[in-house]
Amino acid sequence: MALVCPVILGSVRSDRQGLRVARFLIVQLEARGWEAPLVDPAALQLPLLDRMYKEHPKGEAPPKLEALAELYRRADAFVVVSAEYNHSVPPALSNTLDHFLEEYFWRPSAICCYSAGQYGGVRAAMQLRAMLAELGMPSIPSLLPVPRVGKALDEAGTAAEPWLPKAAGRFLDELTWYAEALKAQRQKGTPY
Template sequence: MSLVIPVILGSVRSDRQGIRAARFLIARLEERGHEAPLVDPAELKLPILDRMYKEYPKGGAPAVLEDLAGLLRRSDAFLVVSAEYNHSIPPALSNTLDHFLEEYSWRPSGICCYSAGQYGGVRAAMQLRAMLAELGTSSIPSLLPIPRIGKALDEAGTPAEEWLGKAAGRFLDELVWYAEALKAQRAGGTPY
């Protein structure tokens, strides 16, 4: 079953490393036959949240929000790539996610976290889990942490270490399983 799984990148820094992880995961999802569009806040240039998408009159939201809402609504799952800033998630990621709500409902999410150090961003992932659940896209049990991202992946997203390909394979197997299960359930209706 082909799925739509946007890869939502969290950092807008000029020297950001997360783009490596996003490229790696997009390639892996596409190899499996899934559509994996990149949602990049550096390209979207969303305004700082003043009004959620749903708070605009129908058809009155800025075009960038209308387009992103359309992508989110046709998605089967979300894969969030997050750095760790001060033991938390990047502000650009929070801003991107916070513009929407119902568009995430009844779809799973997966968290790939990373850092320059040895912990791979897992402290941010714990806070992101709570946020994603509140948005209606609970994260799958597994994480894909990438420590020392600058050495683990090159600029193109090619892994330099064998463990990363294996770990990503298991992580994506789990995300796809949840996405297929919830897609089948959504086809029969949702509780509300």
């Protein structure tokens, strides 16, 4: 059975470059036989967090949240694609993540960060690591930073620089290891 890995995009800006990164990673994951649906906050248009999914009476959550909860419960891992806004996590990403909790538990995450400049969004990634761990989906040790994203990937998500597919391969090898290991452990049961 294919591993399931939602790719959670973190930007809603009209000229967002992260969509290039998400498209690239979806192709890379699907080439490995994974199911890799895009979770796009621009398409979801979730309201600012007032009530988490779990705080709705059973069966009464908005349909968008029900669909995400079902996807997340099937997930074996998550890839989070984050820009860096003011040295931090984009608000749309934080809002999208904060609607859930238990659905993330015991699943690894992998952070792919990007920027128009040379640092590739790594300052946001450091804050995102703590956030993802608190949500119950700790990130794998490796990051995939994509500096100069507009030159590294075209609109369709095709790599324009040869280092990127190679780096993504190692990054996804690591995520695969963690996803398979934690899936096997979840099947044996979890501490709670």
